[in-house]
Ligand code: KG4
């Protein structure tokens with residue numbers, strides 16, 4: 001079964017073709033990062049316009065790289081939400097037009113299901129499993145007892161971890177996106193700045209206190225005209241940020257009898273998190289997506305689409321719509 005995946009929920013225009021929910025035949029990702037850099041974050045209006053400019057070329061390129069024609073495609077899987085509504089609608093309308101013109105069934109897929117299924121590319125999921133989702137908009141612990149069965153054990157009560165990375169990077173004068181910038185510069189620092197111990201009940205998360213602590217600390221030092229060691233501030237923040245998701249993951253892992261541990265989302269590209277997860281869960285079944293499948297891409301959407309279709313069998317109509325907020 002050939003699935004064509006489409007992803008346009010934020011600032012990446014991407015189309016991918018995969019076979020039988022496993023083999024990635026192509027994964028074309030057109031990133032807008034350089035355009036948004038000047039503004040220190042994603043500008044939704046610019047993002048929508050760039051998706052419009054790129055989407056048909058990305059469709060054509062993905063088919064070409066996979067050496068396939070539209071008639072080879074059995075299913076179209078498009079990100080339905082959550083995300084920037086203007087951006088989502090470009091991918092959805094392009095996917096619907098492609099599906100309608102070529103008489104192919106179409107389904108809408110949740111963006112986070114896509115991130116989770118990036119794990120299925122390298123190794124098969126073994127249930128029950130625990131997945132730590134860490135992205136720009138989400139920080140969640142998900143229990144899966146089967147394919148496309150998502151039980152949320154906890155989530156962030158305020159900011160997502162990626163959001164905290166991006167805001168802290170911004171106050172430190174590091175380029176957008178902040179996550180990779182903090183990840184890199186931390187190598188040159190020491191964990192010399194004290195950070196607060198994050199307290200939140202159950203398997204939930206909280207990042208606004210840590211984020212505000214760093215912003216206040218930086219502003220106070222600037223007001224006093226005292227020097228700021230950016231690399232050490234980045235490292236101190238990163239260690240506290242990663243320690244929080246690790247603490248909650250270990251607690252949940254011990255509370256549920258799971259066979260596998262996985263991480264998913266843009267922050268899963270973080271080297272310190274990957275090292276910690278390897279160290280802690282590496283003795284058992286562990287899945288960490290390849291770097292290229294951590295941040296937004298259509299390969300993960302096409303794999304998720306395959307499993308969603310196997311499980312639910314129902315397809316959407318041409319009334320398929322996008323949603324800026326959507327429950328998993
Ligand atoms: O999953 P994603 O591409 O988009 C969303 O669905 O949100 O995640 C983007 C987030 C951004 O906040 C970015 O700063 C963060 O992932 N990120 C990282 C790293 N690479 C991307 N955070 C920490 N370390 C990284 N290496």
Ligand code: ZN
Nearest residue numbers: 135266295296
């Ligand atoms: Zn994402």
